[in-house]
Amino acid sequence: MTDPKRIVSLDELKAALQLAIGLELSTIPVYLTGLYSIKEGTNTEAVQTIRSVVMEEMLHMTLAANVLNALKAVPSPEPVTFRGKQISPIPVYPLDSPLIAGIGTLKLRPLSPQAVAGYVDIEHPLHGAAKISEIPMGSCVYATIGEFYEAVLTALADPAVCPDSAFEHRNQVPASQYYGGAGYVIEVKDRDTARKAIQKIIDEGEGLDPAKLGKTAKTVTDDDKLRNGWQMYSHYVRFRELQSGRRFRSTQLANQEPEGALVLVDYDAVHPARHVAINGDTVGGPEGAALSEFDLAYTRLVDDLYLAFSGQKKKVPDKLEDKGVALRPALPIAVHGMYGLKNMAVALMRTPSPAHPGQTLCPRFFYASTQDARDKLREGIDHMREQSR
Structure with missing residues (x-):
């Protein structure tokens, strides 16, 4: 029996990558609304945290686009057909994702405890659920972002889906044009670099393996340290620190309650913005x-x-x-x-x-x-x- 989550053709893989660019884009306005609502000169730690995540979401869009370009397709904001449905990669808010069930409704709202809880759920491996079977699927294709990116990785590894001849080093955004945040741009030219690019997205946050919750929270590689020493550990952990008001200690696991230094967040120093949809x-x-x-x-x-x-x-x-x-x-x-x-x-x-x-x-x-x-x-x-x- 065919796995319904498996990507079975090169055209389907290209459609999935178009939607991956849109998936990364869909979280950016959610985080920017919280960031821009902060009154100038206040909440410096929250500003630094949210801005760092936004910069990496931009990196993730770039990485997905580089993979798509290497497969001789053109990144486009136009709707694509995926699993028999026409899906636009460009979000309209409030957004109920037709692709990922677990992330729920993405809303634009100023920084608040509810907004931060939403950030945590987006970046949690199971989007806040205790186990994947508890996520109501509705008409969505995947339960979690992790499932989606695992399907993309599996397809990229399968010569029957994308043969070696499908790859070409073309239209790449080079590392020299990435302008901030941790991580680095990977120019994609073959199967190996394509999988490395998607794995980079997963490692920094989206599609995080649930097993990583039982590992050290502040897991950092040399690739994810800025020159000033700032450590860019996973998005989930960074937002959990905002939510709890404390940093994780270096020895703590990601599934524990942070017990380190205080993270001061003043939710009163925020503009009371109210999002009203275009209609x-x-x-x-x-x-x-x-x-x-x-x-x-x-x-x-x-x-x-x-x-x-x-x-x-x-x-x-x-x-x-x-x-x-x-x-x-x-x-x-x-x-x-x-x-x-x-x-x-x-x-x-x-x-x-x-x-x-x-x-x-x-x-x-x-x-x-x-x-x-x-x-x-x-x-x-x-x-x-x-x-x-």
Whole structure:
């Protein structure tokens, strides 16, 4: 009898890798919402922890994209067919994953005990369950992120699924372009480097083996130490330290209660942002325009990331060029866009919500997938700004 979780063809493997890029992307806005809600100059330890995880999620997106490129496919935000279902790799929040049952509903919310508990459940090997059989599957394909990545690893090891001839060293994001966090970019050229890239994703957090909970919490390799000595142990352990308010001692196991130094988290030093989905409460005026401006900026950022992942360059205005347009590497442009997006998010979280007294606006991280959707956002922005004059 065929294992229903097994990836059985090269096309299915490529679809799974498209969804892996999206899976890594789906956690980033969840963590960024918590990070950007922190009032400036406060909660320095929480800021450092969340930022470090976000940087590694970016690395994981890059690694999955490098594997996909090496299999002669193009990373794309377009929906893919996987197990008979059309699944978009780009998340819409709140998100109920059609791929992974255990992670539950991913919500955008400011830093709070509930938000941190959600981070812990995302990164827990069994997503908070005592055993995998307790996870309600619904219509999802895999119970845990670990199951998903194990299926990808198994497929990459199977010549019947992806023969040696399927691999080619092409369109790789090189290590020189990775701009922070622990770990390193692996350029993929064959089966061995492809499996190493996926294993790196697993080792840093996603797909963590449940058996690792019985091992030393602060397991660190030389690859996962920054030059300043900061140790990038697993995402689960880092978020457990935030949740418990204490560090793990160096001798403790990951399944124990942290007993080390205090980790001070002030949940009152947080902007009370309230996320409203794109199809939720109607917000007009300058507030609504600002929300939609963020969505357009986020859309551009996602497009730039996929351009970078696919080895393409971006057309940008350039007065020095004959036609006024130049081709530039997309990844540095995307990195620049991330900083701009941060400033927009922080501004939103400082803006009182007209619909919810006592709370502030929250970025929606909505990706407008079609030109029509982008045009409607732009038209809506112009209309709301005109109304407020």
